[in-house]
Amino acid sequence: MSAPVASGAVARRETGDDCTLVLVGALGDLARRKLYPALYRLAVDGLLSPRFRLVGVERLPHDDASYAKAIGEALASATDTGGPVDPAAFERLTRGVRYVRGDLTDASLYGTLCATLESIESTVPTDSRNRLFYLAIPPSLFLRVVEGLSSCGAAPRTHTAEEAQQGPWTRLIIEKPFGRDLASARALNTALLTRFSEPQLYRIDHYLGKETVQNILAFRFANAIFEPLWNRGSIAHIQITVAETVGVEGRGGYYEEAGVLRDMFQNHLMQLLATTAMEPPGTMSAAAVRDEKVKLLRAVRHFDAVSIAENLALGQYGTGSIDGTPVPAYAAEPSVKPDSRTPTFAALRVFVDNWRWEGVPFYLRSGKRLADRVSEIVIRFRRAPGVLWPAAERDTMRPNQLALRIQPDEGITLGFQAKRPGAELALSPEMELAPVSMRFSYERDFGGQPVPAYETLLLDAMIGDATLFARSDEVEQAWTIVDPLAAAADAGPRPELYAAGTSGPPSAADLLARDGFAWHPLTLAAAGR
Numbered sequence: 001m002s003a004p005v006a007s008g009a010v011a012r013r014e015t016g017d018d019c020t021l022v023l024v025g026a027l028g029d030l031a032r033r034k035l036y037p038a039l040y041r042l043a044v045d046g047l048l049s050p051r052f053r054l055v056g057v058e059r060l061p062h063d064d065a066s067y068a069k070a071i072g073e074a075l076a077s078a079t080d081t082g083g084p085v086d087p088a089a090f091e092r093l094t095r096g097v098r099y100v101r102g103d104l105t106d107a108s109l110y111g112t113l114c115a116t117l118e119s120i121e122s123t124v125p126t127d128s129r130n131r132l133f134y135l136a137i138p139p140s141l142f143l144r145v146v147e148g149l150s151s152c153g154a155a156p157r158t159h160t161a162e163e164a165q166q167g168p169w170t171r172l173i174i175e176k177p178f179g180r181d182l183a184s185a186r187a188l189n190t191a192l193l194t195r196f197s198e199p200q201l202y203r204i205d206h207y208l209g210k211e212t213v214q215n216i217l218a219f220r221f222a223n224a225i226f227e228p229l230w231n232r233g234s235i236a237h238i239q240i241t242v243a244e245t246v247g248v249e250g251r252g253g254y255y256e257e258a259g260v261l262r263d264m265f266q267n268h269l270m271q272l273l274a275t276t277a278m279e280p281p282g283t284m285s286a287a288a289v290r291d292e293k294v295k296l297l298r299a300v301r302h303f304d305a306v307s308i309a310e311n312l313a314l315g316q317y318g319t320g321s322i323d324g325t326p327v328p329a330y331a332a333e334p335s336v337k338p339d340s341r342t343p344t345f346a347a348l349r350v351f352v353d354n355w356r357w358e359g360v361p362f363y364l365r366s367g368k369r370l371a372d373r374v375s376e377i378v379i380r381f382r383r384a385p386g387v388l389w390p391a392a393e394r395d396t397m398r399p400n401q402l403a404l405r406i407q408p409d410e411g412i413t414l415g416f417q418a419k420r421p422g423a424e425l426a427l428s429p430e431m432e433l434a435p436v437s438m439r440f441s442y443e444r445d446f447g448g449q450p451v452p453a454y455e456t457l458l459l460d461a462m463i464g465d466a467t468l469f470a471r472s473d474e475v476e477q478a479w480t481i482v483d484p485l486a487a488a489a490d491a492g493p494r495p496e497l498y499a500a501g502t503s504g505p506p507s508a509a510d511l512l513a514r515d516g517f518a519w520h521p522l523t524l525a526a527a528g529r
């Protein structure tokens, strides 16, 4: 991983290799909102090689100069450039920028692209002629583009992991959704692997690029005190929440096909589960970390019709309000069927059948239009024996809790009991207890905001570190878990409605209540954060 955070400052990082980045879908939403800001920040931080060159591929009429201008406009309206655009960094990003116009289904486009790459590389030493392709396009076009790149010779297949590392290298970054179910994910992997080798493929799950997700590994494996407790002996259950306040944001057409299980569970939630629960890898190499994640996903107990009914709660947002502003129901969003059965919320109870986690429930939930935007992992420990306290006090004693906050307000909070100040005898059973906490905050301890995920991931791809990208077996294993759930949701009745701005449907609360637990409150105020 390329983005460790050093004490007191943002960390030392390696500069990306010399390369030409070919951005296919150069003026799409993802490129404008996420990729240019991330590349620009790499330029600001001095992490783009002086030989970095950008080639945009799109259908719209542009030339090199107007494409550079469009990048400038995207940066000016982006929220995560870290302030006004610095002309020198912008110049580093757009120096020698090229625009290739064409239709991705037209074979002649790939010839033009090849010629453009060769002209850029004609002045570059052979071992610096590295090519990074980024497919920021709908998945229906993936294979067509892969075919085009490969058959015109723009993207040669390498055969060994070493070849994929050493210049001149060719790498391909692919965006989700990676398949719609297990069968289509397998078919996509098979097709990609006829043109590229696995070490050339970088499948993005942007959650893995978030600092705080990487910090789960640092927290677990760079400290001696937590890992001995990280098992069924000490932990009662674990909650993983990715809650959003946004709705489908104009993506109704895509979301109708996906729903929350394909959009969030197959990728982000499964990655968070694997990172939280995996065994320590032998090294921090991409292979070792990904092997452990796959092993963990393989240990997740599979679902059948009966266990799906018992462990999955679905919901769809109705009308309501977010921050005091009324918002429409999902079914009234553009491109959504009025009688849509697509779930926008899911809560799932998962068991991991291995030595470490036997019998420990993991509760996963994610939804749109919820009361607050919060992603966090809450580890609830077993209760302390209450024998020293009177029954009334015992009942209010909260179990220890560790909350790993991924966003916003990134940090880690450990909750425990303390004696409420007062004049009782120190060891008297009348001593009153109160829950208190110890907190690490990224902002307070390191200053500034964590590096945005796409910046980390783009740099990692330029360096050739695939640790934070999903391997084919990881993707397929995650689908093995989620596929039956998504199929059941497709075939099931309309999910329970929940009002926008709430914590989701009551059935999600029931899932934990049955086991004697409750969700960590979603709203910041209610949780006392």
Ligand code: BG6
Pocket (backbone or CB within 6 Å): 206, 244, 263, 264, 375
């Ligand atoms: C994307 C989903 O992968 O993640 C979106 O397609 C979702 O529906 C987004 O809104 C959430 O990401 P973040 O970084 O805003 O939590």
